[in-house]
Structure formats: C-alpha cells, structure tokens
C-alpha cells in the first residue's frame with residue numbers, strides 16, 4: 001500500500017487554475033500534421049525530428065529490477081521540451097490558418113531548454129518571440145537566444161519560478177496582440193505527451209512485456225507536469241492500469257512546497273512553485289501518482305557523473321534525478337520487473353566538471369562508491385513517502 005504525502009487543496013490566489021483539464025479528444029498531434037498539408041514546410045520537417053524516441057536500458061543494482069530510460073534528449077533541440085514547444089505553435093496554426101507566419105508574434109516563458117526549443121520552432125516558421133525567464137539563464141544561453149532573435153525579459157531568480165509565470169501572464173494581459181503560449185495550462189502542452197510520448201511508451205512497454213518483463217513503475221520529473229501526467233494517463237488507460245507512477249522534484253523546493261519560493265539552484269527544469277501552489281496538470285491528476293521523490297541538486301549532479309562513468313553518456317540533472325529514483329525503486333523489485341524513467345536532456349558541457357567534483361565529494365562522505373552504497377540515495381539524497389511498493 002502506498003500513502004500520498006499531501007492532501008489535495010483547491011488553488012485560490014492562482015492565476016493558473018486547472019480545474020477543467022480533461023483531455024482534448026480533438027488534439028491528436030499526428031493527425032494535425034497529417035490533415036494540414038499546408039502547414040509550413042519547415043515545421044513539417046521539424047516535426048519529423050521530434051518524437052519517436054527509443055527506450056534504452058540503464059544501469060541498475062544487481063539482483064534488482066531492470067531500468068529503462070525514454071531517451072528524450074534525442075528530440076530536436078536535445079530536449080523533451082521540443083514536444084510541447086512544437087505542439088503549442090502547431091495548435092496556434094491550427095486555430096488560425098489565415099495570419100501569415102511572419103506576422104505572428106508569440107509570448108511565452110520558462111526555463112532554458114523550453115526557450116531553446118520554442119525559439120527553434122518559432123524561427124522555423126519565421127515568426128517572432130518574446131520570452132520571460134529569470135536570471136538563472138547562463139550568459140551563453142542568453143546570447144544564443146538573443147542571437148536567434150528572441151526578446152528576453154528576465155525576472156530575479158530569487159523570486160522563484162512562479163514569478164516568471166506571473167510576469168508573463170501580466171505581460172500577456174497587457175499585450176493582446178501577442179499570442180501567449182501558456183505551457184502550464186495550454187492543453188496541447190499536456191496532450192502532446194498523451195498522444196505521442198505516452199503512445200510511444202505504450203508500444204515500447206508492450207514489447208518489454210513480450211520479452212517477459214513486468215512493467216512496474218514509471219518515474220518523471222515535474223516542470224509543468226505535462227510529461228509525467230500525459231504519459232501516466234495514456235499508460236494507465238491502456239495496458240498498464242496498475243503501473244505505479246512516481247514524480248521527482250528538487251528537495252530545494254518540492255511539488256506543493258508550503259515554503260516561500262526560493263532562488264536555490266535545483267535540478268534542471270523542475271521545481272515546486274512555493275506557497276503550496278501546484279502545477280495545474282498535476283493537481284488535477286494527483287490520484288494517478290503513487291508518490292513523490294525529492295532529489296537535491298548536489299545529489300543529481302553526483303548521479304549524472306556516476307551515470308557518465310558507467311555509460312559514457314552525460315545525462316542532465318533531471319534525467320539523473322529520475323534515474324536515482326528509478327534505482328531506488330528497482331532495488332525493491334524482483335529481477336523480472338522493469339522501472340521506466342524519462343531522460344529529458346543531456347548535461348550542459350559546463351556541468352560535467354562540477355558533477356564529477358560533486359561525485360567525488362559524495363564518495364568521500366560515504367567512504368564507498370556510490371553504486372555499491374545503498375544508503376547514498378536512500379539516506380541522504382532521495383526521500384520518498386512510499387512505505388511499500
């Protein structure tokens with residue numbers, strides 16, 4: 001039996017409210033592409049480079065369950081966020097086929113990976129983009145986005161991620177001429193994961209079942225929660241109703257954290273809003289979740305370095321956080337079970353050296369190799385409210 005770590009509460013002082021978020025049966029990503037031959041040719045080309053990512057086997061503890069990762073870093077722009085970026089623009093084109101692309105001015109907000117993907121999609125159709133972000137952007141990301149034509153408005157990172165959302169919502173209210181892409185609330189950002197990521201996984205996991213695995217659990221991080229909830233809904237509605245779905249968020253600011261927002265560095269693309277606010281895609285679907293893991297930024301860095309040692313691949317900190325949680329679950333499960341985790345992106349080059357330092361510091365603290373030291377994740381770095389799988 002599992003216990004949830006929170007009591008769902010209504011959102012009150014919240015400009016984003018997700019109470020009526022049922023899936024949109026009319027938004028079928030592939031069908032939109034197929035049925036709109038007039039879609040911008042460059043967008044069609046880009047669409048072919050998004051989705052259809054493989055699952056790959058990841059390192060796991062001897063004797064425990066196997067772990068498979070959905071390699072979302074293979075999407076165009078190297079990120080899972082290519083899917084919602086593409087879907088949001090595609091949906092705008094679907095709603096209004098008349099306005100020439102070069103007259104479309106978009107407004108959005110988010111973290112670096114979403115910005116880069118969205119800028120790529122917007123550029124492909126020759127439209128313009130204003131982005132709200134925070135001072136956590138590196139100067140390199142800043143330069144890259146500006147060199148591609150993005151107009152950037154930066155909020156102080158110490159105000160937390162929710163302040164970016166508020167700033168963008170306020171700007172959208174003042175500028176109705178801009179097309180606001182509201183990634184925490186616009187349905188295509190969720191439905192794209194149901195229709196594509198979740199659908200792909202449904203097929204891939206059925207193949208695993210055919211090979212004799214019992215697909216037991218899924219782990220994904222919460223940014224908007226689109227990836228986690230879109231996939232979870234699709235899988236639970238199909239052949240995997242009893243799949244146990246787990247979320248990861250940073251220990252520095254977990255999902256639904258009652259504490260005020262903070263500017264601490266967190267694992268990539270994830271985090272609670274603070275003041276008990278909840279991401280709408282998640283708050284309306286909390287019943288799908290078996291539990292939450294929290295992972296600190298240093299632990300996610302160390303896990304990323306350890307993963308690179310074991311495989312040669314430098315996964316990003318959110319992928320590393322998901323892998324840590326998956327490892328913890330896999331330890332509790334028998335060898336025929338499979339745990340699936342999402343690998344949203346690879347590490348930035350600048351992160352690899354910091355990650356290696358963090359790993360060696362963690363090893364000297366625990367006086368053993370992280371892989372062989374079971375307590376490393378369970379005692380200090382990952383906490384879960386799960387009593388039993």
Ligand SMILES: Cc1ncc(COP(=O)(O)O)c(C=O)c1O
Pocket residue numbers: 080081111113114221222223224225226227228268269270316318319344345
């Ligand atoms: C690196 C990374 N991982 C994970 C996520 C989570 O994605 P979602 O918004 O679907 O929850 C994000 C979101 O920006 C991200 O940038």
